[in-house]
Amino acid sequence: MQKIGVFVCWCGSNIAATVDVAEVVQAVKTQPGVAFATDYQYMCSEAGQSIIKNAIKEHDLTGIVVCSCSPRMHEATFRKTAQAAGLNPYMVEIANIREHCSWIHKDKNEATQKAIILANAAVAKVNLNAPLVQGESSVTKRALVIGGGIAGIQTALDIAEAGYEVDIVEKEPTIGGKMAQLDKTFPTLDCSACILTPKMVDVAANENITLYTYSEVEQVKGFVGNFSVTIKKKARYVKEDLCTGCGECMSKCPSKKGKDEFNCGLNNRTAINIPFAQAIPNVAYIDAEQCIKFKTGKCGLCEKTCSANAIDYNQKDEIIEREYGAIVMATGYEPIKLDKFDEYQYSKHPDVITSLELERIMNAAGPTGGTLLKMSDKEHPHSVTFIQCVGSRDISGRGKPYCSKICCMYTAKHAMLIRDKYPDVEVNVFYIDVRTPGKNFDEFYRRAVEEYGVNYIKGQVGKVYEKDGHLVVQAVDLIANKQLVLDTDMVVLATAIEPSKTARDLASMLTASIDTNDFITEAHPKLRPVESPTAGIFLSGVCQGPKDIPETVSQAGAAAAKVIGLLAKDKLLTNPCVAHSDELLCNGCSQCEKVCPYGAISYIDKEVNDHGVRETRRVAQVNEALCQGCGACTVTCPSGAMDLKGFTNRQIMAEVDAICK
Amino acid sequence: MVHKSLEQACLIMDRSGVDTRKCMMCGKCSATCPAFDEMDYHPHQFVKMVTEGDIESLLSSKSLWKCLSCFACVERCPRGVEPANVVEALRVTLLRRQGENYITADDIPGLLDDKLPQQAIVSAFRKYKK
Numbered sequence: 076m077q078k079i080g081v082f083v084c085w086c087g088s089n090i091a092a093t094v095d096v097a098e099v100v101q102a103v104k105t106q107p108g109v110a111f112a113t114d115y116q117y118m119c120s121e122a123g124q125s126i127i128k129n130a131i132k133e134h135d136l137t138g139i140v141v142c143s144c145s146p147r148m149h150e151a152t153f154r155k156t157a158q159a160a161g162l163n164p165y166m167v168e169i170a171n172i173r174e175h176c177s178w179i180h181k182d183k184n185e186a187t188q189k190a191i192i193l194a195n196a197a198v199a200k201v202n203l204n205a206p207l208v209q210g211e212s213s214v215t216k217r218a219l220v221i222g223g224g225i226a227g228i229q230t231a232l233d234i235a236e237a238g239y240e241v242d243i244v245e246k247e248p249t250i251g252g253k254m255a256q257l258d259k260t261f262p263t264l265d266c267s268a269c270i271l272t273p274k275m276v277d278v279a280a281n282e283n284i285t286l287y288t289y290s291e292v293e294q295v296k297g298f299v300g301n302f303s304v305t306i307k308k309k310a311r312y313v314k315e316d317l318c319t320g321c322g323e324c325m326s327k328c329p330s331k332k333g334k335d336e337f338n339c340g341l342n343n344r345t346a347i348n349i350p351f352a353q354a355i356p357n358v359a360y361i362d363a364e365q366c367i368k369f370k371t372g373k374c375g376l377c378e379k380t381c382s383a384n385a386i387d388y389n390q391k392d393e394i395i396e397r398e399y400g401a402i403v404m405a406t407g408y409e410p411i412k413l414d415k416f417d418e419y420q421y422s423k424h425p426d427v428i429t430s431l432e433l434e435r436i437m438n439a440a441g442p443t444g445g446t447l448l449k450m451s452d453k454e455h456p457h458s459v460t461f462i463q464c465v466g467s468r469d470i471s472g473r474g475k476p477y478c479s480k481i482c483c484m485y486t487a488k489h490a491m492l493i494r495d496k497y498p499d500v501e502v503n504v505f506y507i508d509v510r511t512p513g514k515n516f517d518e519f520y521r522r523a524v525e526e527y528g529v530n531y532i533k534g535q536v537g538k539v540y541e542k543d544g545h546l547v548v549q550a551v552d553l554i555a556n557k558q559l560v561l562d563t564d565m566v567v568l569a570t571a572i573e574p575s576k577t578a579r580d581l582a583s584m585l586t587a588s589i590d591t592n593d594f595i596t597e598a599h600p601k602l603r604p605v606e607s608p609t610a611g612i613f614l615s616g617v618c619q620g621p622k623d624i625p626e627t628v629s630q631a632g633a634a635a636a637k638v639i640g641l642l643a644k645d646k647l648l649t650n651p652c653v654a655h656s657d658e659l660l661c662n663g664c665s666q667c668e669k670v671c672p673y674g675a676i677s678y679i680d681k682e683v684n685d686h687g688v689r690e691t692r693r694v695a696q697v698n699e700a701l702c703q704g705c706g707a708c709t710v711t712c713p714s715g716a717m718d719l720k721g722f723t724n725r726q727i728m729a730e731v732d733a734i735c736k
Numbered sequence: 737m738v739h740k741s742l743e744q745a746c747l748i749m750d751r752s753g754v755d756t757r758k759c760m761m762c763g764k765c766s767a768t769c770p771a772f773d774e775m776d777y778h779p780h781q782f783v784k785m786v787t788e789g790d791i792e793s794l795l796s797s798k799s800l801w802k803c804l805s806c807f808a809c810v811e812r813c814p815r816g817v818e819p820a821n822v823v824e825a826l827r828v829t830l831l832r833r834q835g836e837n838y839i840t841a842d843d844i845p846g847l848l849d850d851k852l853p854q855q856a857i858v859s860a861f862r863k864y865k866k
Contacts, residue, residue: 418768418812464762464814468760468762468814468815469814469815470758470814470815470816471813471814471815471816472816473814474814507760507761507762507763533763534762534763534766534767535762535763535764535767536764536767537764537765537766537767537768537769537808537812538767538768549767549768550767551763551764551766551767551772551778551780553761553763553766553780556778556781558766558767558769558772558773558778
């Protein structure tokens, strides 16, 4: 028989205002096994914990129940308290009488009765608790970063700097991500490539970093400290170790009609290509769908041209298997597709462009060599109209319900740069709200208005149409309460951003939770913002939520610090609440093996002694290092052989019985 | 002093099936509206006026009858507010008012006119009187 102590917390007035704690104490004293019960204002405080410790010693308690807040909040606290008093930490149960009771009830009598029931259930469970001991698992001292944009680059550099090996998997042929496509960065207006490319070079030069570009994560198995990852390295048809990046092949390639992805498809590229001059690795790849050699078997000009003999048309996709201790998601974002926004003529008129396209047009390495030109006739525009919130803050189903966060600032940047370089160009910005929180951000936006003479008009654009060869914008000025019809030469759409399309599949591979917008969910929105609730998975950059470069770099460093903290450990304590199989009850059906998401169950032939009958049977065996205690096997097992330590079927039924009494 | 009635506002929201509080005042409806210049109150204004319960001003506004019901605002509103449906609810509210816009049988001979559809007279006659 257990000797159980029950400790009822007031949580100030959080619990005590709605639950009569004294009545709960009196009620639980009548429960079987309860040897002691008391209440206190703040059980989690130093003084509260002392009450628990003293009671354990004084009354020789074998188990305790703390009626307080959610176990997510203080289960760990009270387990430590119990351990300090010499009690096994798994002899502690929490009855959640705050979130599950006092916070959601108004009637004190009802709430008190419910608190008593919850306490009784916890007491019934502790009566059947057994001491459990945590196991240990090893940590592979290597991290994987998925995504090679600024988020992934910074995370990898910081982890490598601490002395740990780290691999970057990037789906494109080069690292650099979206930041490599930007012309200037706000609010300092420094050249994006100038601050990014040295970091890319650092990545290539760092001996702790291994780059897998043009590669994708295919499969992830395992758990924190022990992930096993399959990476598919797509065939480039160019040998990475031989290619010098001279670009001679590109000048000879006759297939010149591919859309240049790096320049947002505004110009064409050759079938053999290096995305941009500072690409890392500076190695060409062949777009097999576009290459004449792959389509017709003839051509082979690049092979003949290449003095390094780097071309290999027979290259195959390569499968790489590696072990990692931690995985960082840094999969970034894409601008949304605008096919549902017909009113802006984006898909019909070449002079209606997205902001990312404008970045390329303004960039010296872009399709116009950095000169602001209309894409329709390559003429100089005399007026440019910016439309903000295209698809952002949109709950109609056409766009995204959230604010994309970066658009207000980059639009101010674009408007300012155009007015600075081309003072003859009239610039109008249609906005709903200008959102510029951030260091020197609002000042930056005001400079666009006050120093550069950008016209900010509060109101949205209803439609854009073509009339007599030029674009017309029909909009509203909400302050003047007037409808405006303006002629313009170019329209720039501040397009909403969304998580990379790869994020959802990756999240399910990693069992990392994801929200309705496909952003990866944090373990806690305020206190654990760079960790996934899945242990060993960390978040860096826009995959977690819209953010600009300074925020991304901060988060990348934070994620790296968390990874380093994990990799610095030699052993991890494992959760002892794992499944185990009763070999006398197991009928060898394999159902549990099929449902286990962690591959923790295997079957062996074992000689068992079933009440004197010795025979060899096929029975389930749980690898306790792999088991995460999810309980899927216990509910699947048809013969009741599987059970979860700490949450046995008997314990659960005892709780149910106590509640239904 | 404008008469404000939140009860009336709820009535209009119920009738139109539109929650005008979803509006974020972007002005897309007014930017889109082909009848903007004909109106005394503009689409973004009457959405706001419903939220604030200023229904009486709207009921006497000519905007109510200038709206073409082209539904461009409904199509393009990023918040799913559907201003044209608000207009429709306001029109219905005005037409259904007890004792208003009602003509007695005695009024009819004086109104008879070749150009007036007979159905309009019959429907005015049938309107809710009590």
